[in-house]
Amino acid sequence: MKRLAVVGTGYVGLVSGTCFAEIGNQVTCCDIDQSKIDLLNKGEIPIYEPGLKELVAKNSEAGRLSFTTDIGTAIQDAEVVYIAVGTPMSETGEADLKYVRAVAQTIGENLNGYKVIVNKSTVPVGTGKMVEEIVRSASNGAYEFDIVSNPEFLREGSAIKDTMQMERAVIGATSEKAAGIIEELHSPFQTAIVKTNLESAEMLKYAANAFLATKISFINDIANICELVGADVTKVAEGMGLDSRIGPKFLNAGVGFGGSCFPKDTTALLHIAESAGYDFELIKAVIKTNIRQRETVVHKLKNIFGDLNGLNVSVLGLAFKPNTDDMRYAPSVDIIHAITEEGASVKAYDPVAIEEAKKQITAPISYYTDVYETIQNTDVCIILTEWPEVLSLDLNKAKELMNKAILIDGRNIFSLTDVKEKGFIYHSVGRPQIQ
Ligand SMILES: NC(=O)c1ccc[n+]([C@@H]2O[C@H](COP(=O)([O-])OP(=O)(O)OC[C@H]3O[C@@H](n4cnc5c(N)ncnc54)[C@H](O)[C@@H]3O)[C@@H](O)[C@H]2O)c1
Numbered sequence: 001m002k003r004l005a006v007v008g009t010g011y012v013g014l015v016s017g018t019c020f021a022e023i024g025n026q027v028t029c030c031d032i033d034q035s036k037i038d039l040l041n042k043g044e045i046p047i048y049e050p051g052l053k054e055l056v057a058k059n060s061e062a063g064r065l066s067f068t069t070d071i072g073t074a075i076q077d078a079e080v081v082y083i084a085v086g087t088p089m090s091e092t093g094e095a096d097l098k099y100v101r102a103v104a105q106t107i108g109e110n111l112n113g114y115k116v117i118v119n120k121s122t123v124p125v126g127t128g129k130m131v132e133e134i135v136r137s138a139s140n141g142a143y144e145f146d147i148v149s150n151p152e153f154l155r156e157g158s159a160i161k162d163t164m165q166m167e168r169a170v171i172g173a174t175s176e177k178a179a180g181i182i183e184e185l186h187s188p189f190q191t192a193i194v195k196t197n198l199e200s201a202e203m204l205k206y207a208a209n210a211f212l213a214t215k216i217s218f219i220n221d222i223a224n225i226c227e228l229v230g231a232d233v234t235k236v237a238e239g240m241g242l243d244s245r246i247g248p249k250f251l252n253a254g255v256g257f258g259g260s261c262f263p264k265d266t267t268a269l270l271h272i273a274e275s276a277g278y279d280f281e282l283i284k285a286v287i288k289t290n291i292r293q294r295e296t297v298v299h300k301l302k303n304i305f306g307d308l309n310g311l312n313v314s315v316l317g318l319a320f321k322p323n324t325d326d327m328r329y330a331p332s333v334d335i336i337h338a339i340t341e342e343g344a345s346v347k348a349y350d351p352v353a354i355e356e357a358k359k360q361i362t363a364p365i366s367y368y369t370d371v372y373e374t375i376q377n378t379d380v381c382i383i384l385t386e387w388p389e390v391l392s393l394d395l396n397k398a399k400e401l402m403n404k405a406i407l408i409d410g411r412n413i414f415s416l417t418d419v420k421e422k423g424f425i426y427h428s429v430g431r432p433q434i435q
């Protein structure tokens, strides 16, 4: 059992802190956001993540998990301090480290004995060393401490499973002692451990995300070519994925990747490369393809209708993927802005992301939590997130409710035979169009 302070109680800090408590540690999750901590202390969860509410309640009741804005005391009481604050994209594209710097300063000011300071935020190479310098200077070198980089690989929507059954833990440490402490902390997870130095651990996180993003942009480019030559990308991906060297995952063509990680981390990696004097052409293309992929939806709409002015459009799914309310860099935002600017009116469905969506979508659209109310009296329906309620859409009912039986499927969820039989005009991604 270890005493942990997790600084930053967002998607990562809250899930990791709760899972560390679940395996028997004493965890204090801290945040500067009083409203977040107040909610958590009332047993409510500030984000939507399946299973999290129950796990937080279980560990809070067992006395292993608590929440506070008193970050200093939490740090003083801890043996291991985790940094899990945001590293958002700055205006110039690189990771903004202001929150990490602030936490390092607070840790230094509250250092009262040896501690392992672990960075879980996704940060550019060299940040661990920067944290070390800030902590040393803020603590006047009064105590020993070690820095570890232990990047996070969880996915939103399956974050608890991804943590409790993690495929690997990366431990980049400045000392054997600290690496041993963090390795022991992970032993109940029974996971593969990659031990390395700080720099490699920091680089590894960006490399992993950039590689997955590359797989998505690659299959989206192949999908666009498939449309031009009459091939079906789902069959192409199926056949590619059966090669164990390629693997079937992350080969779903669609409207491109969104979320709080891939867009910012690919851009941050480009900046890391540029500052190191390397021209990373491949990642530039990955980013460009991803932006263009969102635009393909608007092109398809224009190909069918010509002028979008006065068109009644329904959009199924706002979150960047199912099982989350996260709207950061969601393709839906750009797509809705583009079509409303051309004069279309939009009715949008999402089961959990509407409140977050309202913060980002500036166009005057209407929001629904029922798929059928959303599509009613619309001329075309665009599918952007593969929520269960969208996957199980009753096409016969949809045809009756819509003004015109036209679907633009950005996630390839329907079978071509099915939509053809039911009489839909159907444009999906990288598959033959049904006219
Ligand atoms: N969201 C994911 O799926 C995911 C997965 C892996 C890695 N990451 C990385 O983990 C980091 C955190 O991401 P997130 O999605 O959890 O962010 P988030 O924005 O959901 O949460 C960050 C939290 O840190 C708090 N915070 C900011 N400054 C603080 C300070 N000085 N002291 C205490 N708390 C402070 C904020 O109030 C916020 O609650 C990022 O670097 C991200 O790239 C995210």
Ligand SMILES: O=c1ccn([C@@H]2O[C@H](COP(=O)(O)OP(=O)(O)O[C@H]3O[C@H](CO)[C@@H](O)[C@H](O)[C@H]3O)[C@@H](O)[C@H]2O)c(=O)[nH]1
Pocket: 122, 152, 153, 154, 155, 156, 157, 209, 212, 216, 249, 250, 251, 252, 253, 254, 255, 256, 257, 258, 259, 260, 261, 262, 320, 321
């Ligand atoms: O075949 C695919 C797979 C994913 N996506 C899209 O890619 C984005 C990201 O999806 P996913 O990776 O499932 O979600 P995240 O929660 O953003 O998780 C990624 O980003 C996290 C933050 O760094 C990492 O920890 C995870 O390992 C990494 O998968 C979403 O918009 C998906 O719709 C596709 O378009 N096609």
